[in-house]
Amino acid sequence: MRLLIVEDEKRLAVSLAKGLTAEGYAVDVVHDGIDGLHRASEGSYDLVILDIMLPGMNGYRVCAALRSAGHDVPILMLTAKDGEYDEAEGLDTGADDYLTKPFSYVVLVARVKALLRRRGPSGGASPVHEVGTLKLDTAARRVFLAEDEVSLTTKEFSVLEQLVLRAGEVVSKADILEHVWDFAYDGDPNIVEVYISALRRKLGPTLIKTVRGAGYRLEGRS
Numbered sequence: 001m002r003l004l005i006v007e008d009e010k011r012l013a014v015s016l017a018k019g020l021t022a023e024g025y026a027v028d029v030v031h032d033g034i035d036g037l038h039r040a041s042e043g044s045y046d047l048v049i050l051d052i053m054l055p056g057m058n059g060y061r062v063c064a065a066l067r068s069a070g071h072d073v074p075i076l077m078l079t080a081k082d083g084e085y086d087e088a089e090g091l092d093t094g095a096d097d098y099l100t101k102p103f104s105y106v107v108l109v110a111r112v113k114a115l116l117r118r119r120g121p122s123g124g125a126s127p128v129h130e131v132g133t134l135k136l137d138t139a140a141r142r143v144f145l146a147e148d149e150v151s152l153t154t155k156e157f158s159v160l161e162q163l164v165l166r167a168g169e170v171v172s173k174a175d176i177l178e179h180v181w182d183f184a185y186d187g188d189p190n191i192v193e194v195y196i197s198a199l200r201r202k203l204g205p206t207l208i209k210t211v212r213g214a215g216y217r218l219e220g221r222s
Helices: 010-022 033-042 059-068 084-092 105-119 154-165 173-180 191-203
Strands: 002-006 026-030 047-051 075-079 097-100 128-131 134-137 142-145 148-150 208-211 215-218
Touching: 002 010, 002 033, 010 026, 010 105, 026 033, 026 173, 033 047, 033 059, 047 059, 047 105, 059 075, 075 105, 097 105, 128 154, 134 154, 154 173, 154 191, 154 215, 173 191, 173 215, 191 208
Parallel strands: 002 026, 002 047, 047 075, 075 097
Antiparallel strands: 128 134, 134 142, 142 148, 208 215
């Protein structure tokens, strides 16, 4: 899943991005409200972590603008302020949750996961997806093939997740890069092929089919 952090404290933003990337998310970072609004409006994000005190445009206005434009992406607001009024104002503008600085990183990750589970791929749908004998649990981040659990790295799981969520469809290399690697990734796009090969070694050679010139399709058999 792809997250956007809008935070002007650069050290905090980098720290959060590193931690969330280690959790398996693709993370983009911007440092002012105007860039945050533009990126959140144009990008396909699963969640936005939005500071309130931002240069250019504060988080309240960014959140309100996104909601008025019809964007329903979950928004977790961060602020150094404290008090019921500030929380109420954030929630009134359309934020889904609110976290006051300083906060525990463990708490932030728990809030992020809760918001993503709440939204779900289809508004509260089960986090467990089954395609043939393959079962993928997006909440527990576990994969089973028939009755056997398969151990995957963080990136392997994220690549497989994109294919499972669109099982039977052709998923392009660009789509996988966009959702699994962050916006700033400028390395070799063939990195996707490396992870597809790794998945085939672990899950069997016939589960993921290459559609020449188009991408990859997850088949409903092992």
